Amino acid sequence: MAKELLKGNVAIAEAAIRAGLQAYFGYPITPQTELLEWMSARMPELGRAFVQAESELGAINMVYGAACTGARVMTSSSSPGVSLMMEGISYIAGTELPAVIVDVMRGGPGLGNIAPAQADYNQIVHGGGHGDYNLLVLAPSSVQEAVDLTVLAFDLAEKYRTIVVVLLDGSLGQMMEPAELPPMKPLKTAYPEWAARGEPGDSRRVLSSIYLDPPAEEVANVRILNRWKEVEANEVRYKEYMLEDAKIAVVGFGTSGRVALSAARAARAEGIPVGLLRPVTLNPFPNKQIERLAETVDSILVVEMNAGQMLEDVLRDVKGRVPVEFFARVGGIVPLPDEILNEIRRMASQPLSTTGHPRDRWLKRMPQIMA
Amino acid sequence: MQNEIIIAGFGGQGVLFAGQLLAYAAMDEGKEVTWIPSYGPEMRGGTANCTVVIADEEIGSPLVRNPKAVLVMNLPSLDKYEPLVKEGGVLVLNSSMVPRGVARKDITVVLVPANEIAEELGDRRMANMVMLGGLLAHLEVLPVKAIEKALKDHLPARHQKLLPANIEAIQRGSKF
Structure with missing residues (x-):
């Protein structure tokens, strides 16, 4: 496909759509808003789900619910909005669900400003939500790389049943560069055995992050860590x-x-x-x-x-x-x-x-x- | 080979679009290019600028301190960018909007009465195109033809009727 001149935020949105995104949930915040705006036009046009939630808390919990169906789902936000999502991120990690989150970082702490920053490295790379979990974090430095890593994010999320964060700063979200978008992938039709699809005749599938029995939680923690060890062994990129x-x-x-x-x-x-x-x-x-x-x-x-x-x-x-x-x-x-x-x-x-x-x-x- | 161009003026003067047009033309010519706006809580009448970097190899920084060329559309932008143009670089000045001259002697200064020319052609909003013409005549970055083609290819359908006037604006500017 020929190169197009694309703004980072728009390129990520369209790349996600072409990677087979089935549902997007978000709430506007600068310098990320063009991503949500693009989704608001394109997703309904393609008969896919777009919801502008009432807040970032709503958006991340909609992602949580939709991810339980095994669908390709995502949200996007910028620093203060991602802080609000931390509880939901921990729940999604604890439930071992694939999801993609785009964080277009801005100056902080607090409300800060809307200028480019990388000050949420620790929050995203070293945790932020509670509990023992890791997020797989991809950091593009150009619009083309943002496109490529967004597509990769969905594959990695499903492969390792993990949240993948595409982490960039406001300048990359706002800048335009020539980039080649991938071809449109057909939406998935096969779902993993853990997915709650509500199909008549299927066995009951319970997806939750609650393990009231500590030994059961320990088993879950070790399972999550073992999966992460595979990520460490296979997915280092530089x-x-x-x-x-x-x-x-x-x-x-x-x-x-x-x-x-x-x-x-x-x-x-x-x-x-x-x-x-x-x-x-x-x-x-x-x-x-x-x-x-x-x-x-x-x-x-x-x-x-x-x-x-x-x-x-x-x-x-x-x-x-x-x-x-x-x-x-x-x-x-x-x-x-x-x-x-x-x-x-x-x-x-x-x-x-x-x-x-x-x-x-x-x-x-x-x-x-x-x- | 790398050229950096900053276009600066008031919001509403077509500063961002002029930069995008350069970027489209550079892309269509097979060059590497970045376009980055100053973005902030800004409004029509506030200051706006964008930086365009055009190069033959992978571009590092999309921002530079000392650009090869600056298109200045108003006085605050002249005050800000006159000291920053790289030695031997180009400063294109919209003389319709700026009441003072340029002190620097180590750069090429191109004075273009862009508003008057744009008004002559029927619409003051084409001043950005006149200024682009002025730049291309003094900075070997892209041929005027490439910009005209980019305008043809990327001007939204509803504005296509304005194409001949815009092309004339670029050509008038390139005579300075």
Whole structure:
């Protein structure tokens, strides 16, 4: 199919539809609203379910109910709206149901603003709802990747009976890029044996997250964890740029990853051997790749649009073997390539320390960065 | 090869559409392109801008501090972007809207009375197309023909009757 110029939010919506989405439930919130708006026109036109719920709580619980039928279902929102969904997310995880959630992050905490941010990394990657569960998290950095990962999200959700979150920031939701959409997939006609379909003659199927008997809950927890171990073994995704001979490695995801690519290219043009590792799955995280980097490069720069949330995961993998530095803009500001280039230059020209915390060093530089 | 273009003005001056047209033309020419708007709680009459990056390889950052070219549609945008244009870059100024000149000597300044020309052609709202013409004449990024074709291919059906006037607006602008 030919490339079209598509806005991130619209591209994700249409990709989900073409992946066989049967029901969408949501509530408008900037910078994600175009996604819901596209669904509101397209889903009824195709005879599929679209409901604008009364709130995000309504939307996620509609997703919960619809997911019990084994249908392909999704919702989308932005940071404060996703916070409201956390209870439902935990219930869906506890009931072991496939569902897709798109989170177009904005500046926070609280009501914050509507500008791009990545400050919900911990909430999505390391939990947010209660209980022992993992969300499979995909982080696109371009409109094409957003399309491809949205399609993948539905397959992974069903394969592992898990929630898959497509996690991006407001700038990717709002920007337009050429992208190729997949062909329209026919809607599914076969359903898994656990799905409550209400077919006459079927045995009774109870889907619930309640295990009042603790040993039964323990069995469920272990089953969920074993399934997650399969995800960890099979689904780590990442992209590498110019790392073959790199002495400095930049690690960044989503938009900060692609901004870092511009900085890395500019640094290469100045003769600094720098490369980029861009995690595509944030959970499972590319731990092995980071560990390998710690053996091959002299130093690592983590770039994020939050105050160092993924940084902690990188530090855990690096284990102090090489110096790690950190750069971020927070509160809804997208870093510019020249800011990251300055950090790379600084790392290439100065002795670096492995003592102390990179976040503390960054925080000390922040008054100059913000000026 | 990469070119970055910021288009800035008041909301309602067609700033975002002019950028989208560049993006469509770049895509149709087989280039990599990103279009990103400033978005916020804004309204008609407030400031609006978008950044278009056109390149031959995978685009990293969709935002830049120092763009190769800026299309300035009003005074606040001139104040903001005049210092930021890359050395040797291009600043296209809608002289109908901006009462002052440009101090920088290290960039190409193109003064286009875009509102007057658009009004002559029948509609002030075509000032954005006149400005695009002015840009293409001074920045080797896309041929004027590519923009005209993009306009033909992507202008909504209800606006197709405006096509000849818009194409003339681009051509008039490209004479500056």
